[in-house]
Amino acid sequence: MAKGPLGKFVAERRKALNLRQSDLADALGYTTQAISKFEAGESQIAIAVLPNLANLLHLSIDDLFAQSIPSEPVTKKNEKIDEALVATNLATLRKLNHLSLSEEASIAEVSKRTIIHYERGDSAPSFDVLDRLLSHFNVTPSLFFYSVLKSPEVSPTVLSEKPKSKKKWLIPVIAILLIALATGITVPLVLQNQKAQKSGTSSSTSLISTSESTASSQSSESSSSSEFSVPTEDLSSDFPGLKALLIAIDGSTVQKELAIGTHPIVLTPYPADYFNDTNYTISYSLNNVYIDQTTIEGTGTLSGRNLVIGEQEYGDDATNGVVITLTNQSSQKTYQLAHYFSLYQPKVLDQTSFPNIITAFARNGETQFIEAKVGETFEMEFQAVMKEGTTFDPALYSITRTNGTEFQYQSQTGTGTDHLVLTYKVIKIPSSYFDTASFIITNNQTYAKFYSRFLRIHVPS
Structure with a gap:
């Protein structure tokens, strides 16, 4: 039997249980008029209240969505x-089914931008939209709401294995400077990562090797120091002789x-003339499903390309990274590296809700990026950008944290309003290259809320 509007089913079930509209209104936090409109099909209720609604009607969440009465x-x-889990699982379902944002938007009968809102947690889907998606993916509401769905195991940004080299980088800086001068290439000079110095492992650039197309990242203490050392082993066995690529x-x-x-993009290989060999090629791409006005333009192998960032509808639309793919033309094996960035484009929020x-x-300090291994802790600090001449009003706003499955909350310092630092412990490797954490800011008078921009956490395998 085909399902009708949810409101009509709820009205029939409510009457069968001798409940009044005011009973539902009081339990769900709505007015009687709002419940009346919902039952008449003139409006919908938030999915957040569906479990409570099902409880009032003596139904499981699956019964409510199926509009069926249990025996x-x-x-x-x-x-x-x-x-937060709703947003995560929506993104996971789309990826598991290999759908683009536009394809899922067509199924849900909403815009691509609305799907982005859902997956970011900026807003939640309506009952009708969620019902369409779950029906299409053949996923029960109980599984969707109360389980952490697994992302695909393989994607262009999944780290699949650790670096094989555990040796220190040994070649002196003088040799690199001489090579750079001889070839006319300016070598970015990078400090070794302090953590790597302590453990005696690699340098400031984290280069993760793979046999197929998987990504790696690079991070450093500074781009203006006077020391750059080259590793003794190749980046990948598929690219013999290539020791580094910054x-x-x-x-x-x-x-x-x-x-x-x-923003100019410059690649620096070692040895500097490595890509004079036409057997090895380089291609550029962006790793971001939310790309809006961000492109890579220009031609050239090591230089001549530019990252062009236009004004974004949302500040994080540009965020993620420039991915460099090396290809061995003989074997068709590839190797990827990525340089990650974020866009600073603060926009004034709705001043009625967030004066x-x-x-x-x-x-984390002055960055939106952090790298932490499983078992390690990291800090997430709340920072508000205020209009000139104003200060954050701790009496007006409350701040809470978002939930996560990879990072376990440990402790809090600060007042919980204008200054707040949370400590998390990494408990597992995310299913994609990085995961995110953020704060939820609530206006205590209007109850309006918004999510802060993300802290992006990379957990190397």
Whole structure:
């Protein structure tokens, strides 16, 4: 039997249980008029209240979506929905089914931008939209709401194996400088990562080797130091003799925030003439499903390409990375590296709901990026960007953290309002190259809320 509007089913079930519209309104936090409109099909209710609604109607969440009456009494209560998990599982389902944002938008009968909102947790889908998606993917509501769905094991940004080399980089800086001068190439000079110095492992650039197309990242303490050492082993057995390849944007190998505009990309290989051999080629791409106004333009192998960032509808639309793919033309094997960045484009929030706040960040020090291994802890600091001449009002706003499955909350310092630092422990490797954490800011008078910009955490395998 075909399902009708949810409101009509709820009205029939409510009457069968001798409940009034006011009973539903009081339990769900709505007015009686709002419940009346919902039952008449004139409006929808938030998916966050669906478990409570099902409980009131003595139904499971699956019964509610199926609009069916169970033959046996339901004894187990439906648990509260985790809105962060809803966003995560929506993105996972799309990826598992190899759908683009536009393809899923067509299925859901919404815009591509709306799907982006859902997957980021900026907003939640309506019942009708979610029902269409779950029906298409053949996933039960109970599985969707109360399980962490697994992302695909293989994607262009999944780290699949550790670096084989555990040796220190030994070649002196003088040799590199001489080579750079002889070839006319300016070599970005990078400090060794302090953590690598302590453990005696690699340098400031994290180069993860693979046999097929998987990504790796690079991070460094500084792009302006006087030391750069070259590893003794090749990046990949598919590219014999290539010891290193640094990616610099705006002359820096450090992952950082970029402004709207044009940013030169320069690659520095060692040895410097490695790509004179036409058997080895380089291609450029962007690794970001949310690309809006971000492109790579220009021609050239090691230089001549530019990262062009236009004004974005959302500040994180530009974020992710420039991916460099090396191809061995003989074997057709590939190797990838990535330079990650974020866009600094603060936009004034709705001033009725969030007076004087331009935007807010989850940060670690002065960056939106951090690398931490499983078992290690990291800090997430709340930072608000205010209109000139104003300050954050701790009496007006409350700040809470988002939930996560990879990072376990440990402790908090600060007042929980204008200054707040949370400590997390990494408990597992994310299913993609990085995962995110953020804050939720709530106006205590209007109850309006928004998510801060993300802190992006890379967990190397």
